[in-house]
Amino acid sequence: MTTAPNQSVLTPVLTKNWGDEQSWKLSAYGDYAAAKKAFGMQPDDVITAVKDSGLRGRGGAGFPTGMKWSFIPQDNPKPKYLVVNADESEPGTCKDIPLMMANPHVLVEGVIISSYAIRANKAFIYIRGEVLHVIRRVQAAVAEAHAAGHLGKDIHGSGYDLDIVVHAGAGAYICGEETALLEGLEGRRGQPRLRPPFPAVAGLYASPTVINNVESIASVPSIIANGADWFSSMGTEKSKGFGIFSLSGHVAKPGQYEAPLGITLRKLIELAGGMRAGHELKFWTPGGSSTPLLTAEHLDVPLDFEGVGEAGSMLGTRALQLFDETTCVVRAVLRWTEFYKHESCGKCTPCREGTWWLTQTLSRLEQGQGSAEDLDLLVDQCDNILGRSFCALGDGATSPITSSIQYFREEYLAHLEQGGCPFDPEASTVFATAGAKA
Amino acid sequence: MIDQKTRDELAEIAARYPEKRSGLLPMLHLVQSVLGQVTPEGIEACAEILEITPAEVSGVATFYTMYKRRPVGDYHVGVCTNTLCAVMGGDAIFARLKDHLDVGNDETTEDGKVSLEHIECNAACDYAPVMMVNWEFMDNQTPSSAVQLVDDLRAGKEVRSTRGPKICTWREAERVLAGFSDGLVDEGPAAGEASLVGLKLAADKGWTAPKGADQ
Incomplete structure (x- = not known):
């Protein structure tokens, strides 16, 4: 276990080579030693290793990755598929995109090992379309791996075949939802499917399918190379291993910090040089806009699945968006709500209609119109969306609203009292001190 | 205009997948690359190759925000x-x-x-x-x-x-999204400054992940 005297606060694994010269090239990455090691194991033993490591899904939900793989019915005669969810679109989330830009081979190697474990001979990487250079890097990594014999027929004499297709999406937040992603990958409108059946039983082309986040799959080579115990020596009791924490907003040094799960925001802000000079933290998201807002009173919450859950939110994607006291929470929440309205796929009524109602009620409040009763109306609208929508998009739309009313009711009321927003939007910008010169 | 070369490339995209309809999203990117937008002609070409109706292709083209139904700038x-x-x-x-x-x-x-x-x-x-x-x-x-x-x-x-x-140009970008390389992959850095802040701090402090079997 990690009881070394000089305990490492940050533990770069996935980010370790990002500063290397042409780190995206195979020659800089290495020879896929973990994949070769996996080919010497039985597929079920690879699944066991990932189970034993305690790796939980890094796309937000935190479902145990090895367990997901074990749900694939191997007696089903249909082909098995692995689909990587690289549709990173949750507001605030910005870890998979730099990972694929700097280190695409760790993802490709992870796909090989994971596909081998679930006995898939075809894998897909579904990348959102709006990141051209990232798509170039992943396309090239797959081509390089193929040319080097890490993909294709009878890989390194193992008797195992695998091909990877890199698939570019076309702009739809909802395709981050795994069944909507499958619809997009089947050439359809990206609307979620009813579950059950779950994708493990009937996913892509109604065949057994595993869908994993980029960071989950990219963590697999290190687990196979170093062992399950190595991985589980990091993190907390039920949230094992490391993860990339993405700090953005009003912090001195925003960016990517790879650390064991369970680190606190207080520590991360300290590493990031504090909040921007002369300002203090007002509210933050622990894992994207769909995770309820937290405040400065939650600085010491362990950032693991359990800790953030107990604080009334969710770890999500570790997308830590930090806002200081210059930011109007009503403006912030209205903008997120407009986002959910825009991205609602239209399939179910609570989300399709509800997000429009939310936007109307919120807009009125933000403009200082309406009344204090509108706050109750908003909470009531949220009650009629949360848990009643087809997928998690509708639930997510309610998170910023209910949490902001919980912590900042007075600020909503101040809009009504002043007949508008009491904040100067310029004060929250990065170029606030430059004024009109910006 | 959708010429024979484009038709062949559209078919080539569809052939990457176990079921050809899966090619529709990248095919529409290629249509945009060639025509500058998604047009009825582009929709019909996709429908023909995939053996689905133009209405089904239209339904997809109107769902995703990257598909444009009128010309965008270069x-x-x-x-x-x-x-x-x-x-x-x-x-x-x-x-x-x-x-x-x-x-x-x-x-x-x-x-x-x-x-x-x-x-x-x-x-x-x-x-x-x-x-x-x-x-x-x-x-x-x-x-x-x-x-x-x-x-x-x-x-x-x-x-x-x-x-x-x-x-x-936008059209050239759309061709890459359709899965055709433009040879620019090795340009630009591995990562920007913000992507590297944690890594640099760890290096300064001597922080690392625990030693593993491969080290």
């Missing part, structure tokens, strides 16, 4: 106005650009060079406020840098992504 400029970027200055940038270019959201300048769109979170929040040109990152923008950027694009000057290559 340089499609996106300004992130999702909450974090908006607060950090995206709203001010978008307002300045609308004024400077004299266009509204999802409109194109009269010279056909630049179209402007407010976009949702593009997964670069540590570089806020973020803009995109033809889906390449333009990190850490201000209103004045944004004005300079669009002026340079309209003047035909070389513009490079802050984390990528020289900006190509």
Whole structure:
């Protein structure tokens, strides 16, 4: 276990080579030693290793990755598929995109090992379309791996075949939802499917399918190379291993910090040089806009699945968006709500209609119109969306609203009292001190 | 016009998948690359190859925001106005650009060079406020840098992504999204400054992950 005297606060694994010269090239990455090691194991033993490591899904939900793989019915005669969810679109989330830009081979190697474990001979990487250079890097990594014999027929004499297709999406937040992603990958409108059946039983082309986040799959080579115990020596009791924490907003040094799960925001802000000079933290998201807002009173919450859950939110994607006291929470929440309205796929009524109602009620409040009763109306609208929508998009739309009313009711009321927003939007910008010169 | 070469390439995309309809999203990217937008002709070509109805293709083309039903500029400029970027200055940038270019959201300048769109979170929040040109990152923008950027694009000057290559045209970008390489993969850095802050700090402090079996 990690009881070394000089305990490492940050533990770069996935980010370790990002500063290397042409780190995206195979020659800089290495020879896929973990994949070769996996080919010497039985597929079920690879699944066991990932189970034993305690790796939980890094796309937000935190479902145990090895367990997901074990749900694939191997007696089903249909082909098995692995689909990587690289549709990173949750507001605030910005870890998979730099990972694929700097280190695409760790993802490709992870796909090989994971596909081998679930006995898939075809894998897909579904990348959102709006990141051209990232798509170039992943396309090239797959081509390089193929040319080097890490993909294709009878890989390194193992008797195992695998091909990877890199698939570019076309702009739809909802395709981050795994069944909507499958619809997009089947050439359809990206609307979620009813579950059950779950994708493990009937996913892509109604065949057994595993869908994993980029960071989950990219963590697999290190687990196979170093062992399950190595991985589980990091993190907390039920949230094992490391993860990339993405700090953005009003912090001195925003960016990517790879650390064991369970680190606190207080520590991360300290590493990031504090909040921007002369300002203090007002509210933050622990894992994207769909995770309820937290405040400065939650600085010491362990950032693991359990800790953030107990604080009334969710770890999500570790997308830590930090806002200081210059930011109007009503403006912030209205903008997120407009986002959910825009991205609602239209399939179910609570989300399709509800997000429009939310936007109307919120807009009125933000403009200082309406009344204090509108706050109750908003909470009531949220009650009629949360848990009643087809997928998690509708639930997510309610998170910023209910949490902001919980912590900042007075600020909503101040809009009504002043007949508008009491904040100067310029004060929250990065170029606030430059004024009109910006 | 969709010529035989394009038809062959559309069929080639469909053939990458166990079931050909899966090719539809990248096929529509190729249609945009060739025609500059999704047109009835492009829709029919996809429908024919995939043996589905034009209505089914239309249904898909209208669902995804990257598909355009009217011409966009050679340089499609996106300004992130999702909450974090908006607060950090995206709203001010978008307002300045609308004024400077004299266009509204999802409109194109009269010279056909630049179209402007407010976009949702593009997964670069540590570089806020973020803009995109033809889906390449333009990190850490201000209103004045944004004005300079669009002026340079309209003047035909070389513009490079802050984390990528020289900006190509929108049509060229769409071809890459369809899965055809343009050979620019090795341009630009591995990572921008914000992507490396944690790594650099760990190096300074001597922090590492525990030693594993492979070390």
